[in-house]
Amino acid sequence: MTHSATSVAALPEVSFLTRWAVAAAVFLAISKFHGYISVLAVIRAPMLLSVTALILLFLDRGPWRPGDLTRHWIPKATGLLALIALGSIPFGIYQGKSLDTFNEVLSRTLLIALMVWAVARTEKGALFITRTLTLSIIVAAMLAFILGREDNTGRLAGGYSYDPNDIALMGVTGIPLVIWWALDKRNKYRFLILAALPLLFQVVIKSQSRGGFLGLLAMTAGFLLIGLGPVDKRVKKAGIVVGLLIVMTIPFFPTSYLTQMKTITSDDDYNQTSISGRKEVWKRGFGYALERPLFGVGLGNFASAEGRSDVSTERAEQNKGFKWSTAHNSYILVLAELGFIGGSCFAILIFGSIIALFRHHRAGSRKDLLPPFFALAMIGFAASAFFLSWAYYDMTWALIATAGAILVRREGTTPAAVGAPVLPVSGRRLRA
Numbered sequence: 312m313t314h315s316a317t318s319v320a321a322l323p324e325v326s327f328l329t330r331w332a333v334a335a336a337v338f339l340a341i342s343k344f345h346g347y348i349s350v351l352a353v354i355r356a357p358m359l360l361s362v363t364a365l366i367l368l369f370l371d372r373g374p375w376r377p378g379d380l381t382r383h384w385i386p387k388a389t390g391l392l393a394l395i396a397l398g399s400i401p402f403g404i405y406q407g408k409s410l411d412t413f414n415e416v417l418s419r420t421l422l423i424a425l426m427v428w429a430v431a432r433t434e435k436g437a438l439f440i441t442r443t444l445t446l447s448i449i450v451a452a453m454l455a456f457i458l459g460r461e462d463n464t465g466r467l468a469g470g471y472s473y474d475p476n477d478i479a480l481m482g483v484t485g486i487p488l489v490i491w492w493a494l495d496k497r498n499k500y501r502f503l504i505l506a507a508l509p510l511l512f513q514v515v516i517k518s519q520s521r522g523g524f525l526g527l528l529a530m531t532a533g534f535l536l537i538g539l540g541p542v543d544k545r546v547k548k549a550g551i552v553v554g555l556l557i558v559m560t561i562p563f564f565p566t567s568y569l570t571q572m573k574t575i576t577s578d579d580d581y582n583q584t585s586i587s588g589r590k591e592v593w594k595r596g597f598g599y600a601l602e603r604p605l606f607g608v609g610l611g612n613f614a615s616a617e618g619r620s621d622v623s624t625e626r627a628e629q630n631k632g633f634k635w636s637t638a639h640n641s642y643i644l645v646l647a648e649l650g651f652i653g654g655s656c657f658a659i660l661i662f663g664s665i666i667a668l669f670r671h672h673r674a675g676s677r678k679d680l681l682p683p684f685f686a687l688a689m690i691g692f693a694a695s696a697f698f699l700s701w702a703y704y705d706m707t708w709a710l711i712a713t714a715g716a717i718l719v720r721r722e723g724t725t726p727a728a729v730g731a732p733v734l735p736v737s738g739r740r741l742r743a
Contacts, residue, residue: 323374325430332364333426334443340423340705341447341481343472347454361422368429375429385664385715386428388656389708392645393421395653396610403609404616412611416703423705424712431716438497440713441681444706445492448485449507452478452514467517476699479523481706482514483530483691490553491684494545516564519571522698529694531557533687541673546683586622587634589698595620596643600651607650613638613700616647641696641707657702664714665689671718682717689714 324330338344339360345351368375380386396417403409431440454470455478462468462475469478489511492504515523531554538550562569574580582588599608599616608616614635617623626633638644646654668686672679689710701707 324433324435325371325374329367329371330430330439332360332367333430336360336364337423337427337443337709338447342450343470344450346471364426365422368426375432383715383719388660392653392656395649399606399609399649402606403612405612408611408615409609420703420705420708424708427709427712428716431713432719437681437717444709445485445488448481451481452510455514466519475518476520476522479515479518479520480526480695480699482511483523483526483695484688485511487684487687490549491680494549495680516568519568521572521575522695524572526691526695530687530691533690537683542683543678546680587636589639592636592638593640593643596638596647599647603650605650607648610648613644613647637700639698639700641700641702644700645702660711661693664711667718668714685714685717
């Protein structure tokens with residue numbers, strides 16, 4: 312179904328107060344800055360700011376038009392996933408856990424996504440929100456170094472809230488956004504932001520996260536590929552230069568880091584051999600989806616499913632312990648907890664956004680650098696998230712919502728290429 316193209320760029324902006332309230336809520340949700348200042352934690356600053364931002368948004372509905380949420384495939388797919396999550400509660404193996412996860416985790420992240428979508432639907436709003444995301448990642452990285460917390464193997468952790476793998480994912484995601492900021496002439500102080508690049512690379516290295524390294528490789532491949540594609544000259548040059556620089560720099564990374572990365576392909580690694588390693592956990596996760604294809608084991612119930620698994624029962628009979636683990640894979644996590652439709656929705660939201668952002672850049676104004684660089688950030692995120700349970704994190708849904716807001720924009724009255732990717736099951740396409 313198609314509809315007349317509306318100039319979203321011509322819409323009025325949300326108010327100054329609304330925009331900054333949303334930015335503050337998003338900043339705390341991602342950077343976790345409030346965890347370092349006791350008074351902010353005591354007064355529950357993230358909740359207060361989110362509630363304030365939501366109230367201001369609904370008092371300011373003219374500019375962002377909530378009805379437009381039904382006119383694009385990203386909010387449609389998000390809504391479908393939310394409905395499946397709700398449906399999974401009565402059908403889950405532990406209904407109380409599913410209800411708590413929905414109330415305390417997923418509902419909050421979806422509200423963050425709604426706020427981001429509302430502000431970012433204009434050109435100015437998209438720039439503002441992307442800067443907010445970039446600064447949130449940079450601050451999280453700075454706080455990790457300031458606190459200097461390490462895990463029991465000496466890897467840099469992400470302050471009080473993120474482990475080494477988490478902070479590596481954030482570093483990888485932030486690198487393309489920092490480069491975008493430096494190249495886009497609409498950004499103030501754009502070259503000063505380049506000072507954050509060494510910090511983000513150091514976060515990836517000091518964390519010694521193998522998932523982060525694979526995310527870095529995927530992002531580097533993305534830079535090189537866009538350097539060969541039909542994109543803006545600045546994007547092409549940046550793609551080739553940045554991609555080649557990273558490739559040439561990797562051999563000079565610390566020896567201890569490169570040694571750790573070589574274990575990715577080791578047959579002796581615990582992820583390959585242990586019943587609690589990623590390989591076996593992923594196999595069991597896929598099995599949970601096969602057993603419960605419609606609603607999965609229920610939102611938030613992956614660890615509980617592990618506790619009820621045949622492996623857990625056998626270990627208990629042998630008086631041996633067994634770790635009730637999370638999925639260590641965002642896509643397997645959603646697949647196991649929400650079934651095949653929910654898992655497909657999540658994968659399409661991530662990978663479909665990446666594809667659509669590149670299509671948007673080629674079909675629209677190639678002078679707009681945000682779509683391709685945001686796609687590169689999501690490539691790094693998507694690869695790193697393959698090794699982490701980040702499906703319900705605030706940053707995940709802030710990225711998805713920003714991508715959707717970028718895609719729904721129109722240049723004048725000419726529709727941009729914002730259609731959804733072709734779904735592999737039906738071959739049909741949802742139209743924006």
